[in-house]
Amino acid sequence: MSFAEIVDEALRLPQKDQMRLARTLLEHGEAEGDTGAQAAWDEEIERRIQVIDSGLAKGRPFSEVLRDIDRRLGK
Numbered sequence: 001m002s003f004a005e006i007v008d009e010a011l012r013l014p015q016k017d018q019m020r021l022a023r024t025l026l027e028h029g030e031a032e033g034d035t036g037a038q039a040a041w042d043e044e045i046e047r048r049i050q051v052i053d054s055g056l057a058k059g060r061p062f063s064e065v066l067r068d069i070d071r072r073l074g075k
Contacts, residue, residue, distance in 0.1 A: 001009075010021055030038075051057045 010018060013021065048057075052059065
């Protein structure tokens with residue numbers, strides 16, 4: 001099968017099965033991915049937590065973030 005045929009067939013799956021397929025593919029890619037990338041993400045997450053905990057950065061409600069995105073996209 002070609003890539004396009006696989007995509008077409010995957011898009012005909014029920015949405016729940018599409019999500020399961022996507023998760024399976026992502027997990028497989030992560031298992032074979034760059035091992036240094038996970039360590040780098042772990043360090044970045046820890047750095048961001050420290051910045052927030054120290055008060056140097058503040059979060060915003062998700063609804064506010066979505067509203068700003070919609071405004072920028074002209075929705």
